[in-house]
Amino acid sequence: MVAVLLVLLGGALTFRQLAFNQQQHQLRSVVEVIDGQLSVQPETPEFAQWLPNWLRAHNIQVLEVANRGGVIYTFRELNYTGNSNNLIPYRYPLAAHPDFFIQIWVEQPFKQLTYEPEAMLGIGGGVLIVALGLIAVFRWLKSIMYGAELLQTRGNQILAGRLRDVQQGSGKEWPNAASKAIEQLITQLIEARQERSRFDCIIRNNAFVDELTQLSNRTHFLNQLEAEIGDADAHTGAVLLVYLRGMDDVNYQYARNEGDAILQQSSEALKQYTRRNIDVNLARYSGDAFALLMPLSTLDEAEDTAAGILKLLERIPLPEVAEADDFFYIGIAGYEYGDNAQLVIEQAEDALRVAQMQRHNGWYAIPRELSSTQTGKGSVRWRTLLQHVLSNEALHYYQQEVFDEDGRVCYKELLARITDYQGEVINAGVFLPWAEKSGLQADFDQHALKFAMQQVKYSRQPISINLNIATVIKQSVMRDLLQWVFSVPFKECQKLVLEFPETQLSQLNDTEMLRLKALNKKGIKLAVERAGQRVVSTQYISELKLEYLKLHTSLVRDIQVRQVNQLAVSSLVASCAGRVQVMAVGVERNEEWRVLQRLGVHHAQGFLFSKPEPI
Incomplete structure (x- = not known):
């Protein structure tokens, strides 16, 4: 419509201009005739006789011929009834008489035009x-x-x-x-992507999972043990080796099918017992032995665990060739931060040999005084301490910077700390498991979340906080988060990073996924931590818009000499390609960082770059 109006308007203006041009052309013709007649018959009666009629024929209302001395000839149409002020004036010099000029007044074109219906x-x-x-x-x-x-x-x-x-x-x-x-x-x-996730699981299964029992294999167990021993937050723990002594006789008498059945039943019994504690790492250590890694445990707790496991194992029906009272043995060795992993394994094997010398199902623990005073306080003492911390707002925080390969700070992670009655600082890795057992995990998470939301207001870099996903997806917490999102600028929301363990993300249902997606749409960034600690599906990467995927320290530790770890990291990096930035946690040596960069990891966190500092 606008185009048509423009065309009509342009056509009208053009037609109007053409009419004016035609009028001026006629007037020039009149001027040329008058200029010629002045040369032939100036001041003759004939000139005054024919000129008025000729001017009327051209609709000229007023005409004056003048020079410097004044007007020498004037024509005015006496019968003109219009308004003379609306006439258009024209002035033309005479070419043959330079001292003369003509002024003409005429009506506008289309003045007499009528619009027929x-x-x-x-x-x-x-x-x-x-x-x-x-x-x-x-x-x-x-x-x-x-x-x-x-x-x-x-x-x-x-x-x-x-x-x-x-x-x-x-x-x-x-x-x-x-x-x-x-x-x-x-x-x-x-x-x-689904196929890629399945392929990734297959790769890590072949690298870290025993095919028969679907437990972690020896390589993965040793990685976990070295990571725990090298973690300053872990303090103490215990290793249990569970040995099925009569498996050789069973395999010899009944072939491997019967032996495999006993191994599978034993692994199910161990899974059943350890299912209540997700922090316990269970693995098939060798053909007829299993291993348990119990972080943050004392030898007394490990012996209680061994007694419970032994009761379950003794319920397994055994073939006649097997001696039921001389079949299951457990060796226990404690460890603390800074120990040698191979030495801890050797101590557990020594304890296992001592247990076998008793010639009756049982266990033995290598006596050792562990230096940590924080592990094994007892559930009542822990609950009392944690309640005291919450009621007195005694929870404080450290921060550790995360860097990219160019040395720029990506964000800062908040690390919770508490102080016990003796004034000793306790890391989150120690007190949070006890907070979960005491039912106080949600209180600590909400406190950390509120503190992080306050920090992003004053921080130039994004702030991340590690949370239990069960706390965040609660309706009350989600409501508080959304209220905060709507009350602060969008750029401030983008500076909050929520980190969740991979094992928890991989178990979310569709409704819980939608709640996390709602947070993500409002600008809050999501990250996954401890990736690779367990062999789980990476389908959650396709479901959620994650900002970072943080590799577990067991994959990073000594990766330059562990080909299996390099394969697992490459698989995870390929699963995240173009969607999630992969980050290595616990990087302490340049050799590790160089290998990680070669594998496609471009972000890192660890003592090689920075140490936690109090806020």
Whole structure:
């Protein structure tokens, strides 16, 4: 419509200008005739006789011929009834008489033009037809462009990583072929990611999981043990070796099928007993032995665990060739921060040999005084201490910086600390497991979350906090978080990073996933920690928009000499390619960092870069 109006307006102006040009052309002709006649018959009666009629024929209302001395000839139409002030003046010099000039006053073009109804009806009908055609074309273009806009919106959502939300497009999208092609490609991409996740699990299963029992294998167990011993937060713990002494006789008498059945039943019994404590790492140490890693445990607690395990194992039905009273033995060795992992294993094996010398199902623990005063305080004493910390607001925080490969700070992680009655600082890795056992985990998480939300207001870098996912997805906590999101600027929301353990993220249902996605859409960033500690599906990477994936320290420790760890890290990096930034935790040596960079890890956290500092 605007185009038609512009065309009509342009045509009208052009036609008007052409009329003025035609009028000026006629007036020039009159001036040329008068200039010629002045040379032939100046001051003759004939000139005054024919000129008025000729001027009337050209609709000239006033004409004056003048020179420097004044007007020498004037013509004025006496019968003109219009307003002389509306006449258009023109001034022309005479070419043959340079001292003379002519001034002419005429009416505007189209002054006498009449608008006949028939002509106007035709013009109006034409304009109406054009307008209706333009409206139809505009509506058609609008419908086409609406489909293109839908396709554009869908493309933006795909670029934002929300594949599953736009897997099926609207039937109004245009072009239809592009819409169907995108649907097909999204389906193939989702299937490829799922296949990639399954392939990643297969790689890590082959590297770290025993095929028969589906437990961690010896390599993975040793990685976990070295990571725990090298973790200053762990303090103390215990290793249990569970040996099935009569397996050789069973395999010899009944072939391997019967022996495999006993191993599977034993692994199920161990899983059942350790299921209540997710921090216990269970592995198949060798063909007829299992191993348990119990962080933050004392030897007394390890012996209680051994007694409970032995009761479950003795319920397993054994073939006649096996001596039920001389079949299950357990060796126990304690460790503390800074010990040698191989030496701890050797002590557990020595304890196992001592237990076998008793010739009756049992266990033996290598006597040792562990230096830590924080582990094994007792559940009542721990609960009392933790309640005292919460009631007196005695929880304080350290911060540790996280760097990229160019040495820039990506964000700062908050690390919780408490102080016991003797004034000793206790790390979160020690008191949080007891807080969970005492039912106080949610209180500590909410305190940490509120502190982090306060810190992002004053910090230039993003602030991260490690939380239990069960706390965050509570309706009350979600409500508080969303209220905070709506009360602060969006840039401030983007500086809050929530970190969750991989084992918890991998077990979320669809409803819980939606709650985390709601936080993510409001600007809060999500990260996963302890990736690779357990062999779980990485499907959560496709479900959530994660900012960072933090490798567990067991994969990072001495990675330059561990080919299996390098394979696992490469698999995780490939699963995150283009979607999540992979970060190594616990980097302490340049050799580790160089290998990690070569594998595609470009962010790191550890003593090699910075140490925790109090806030």
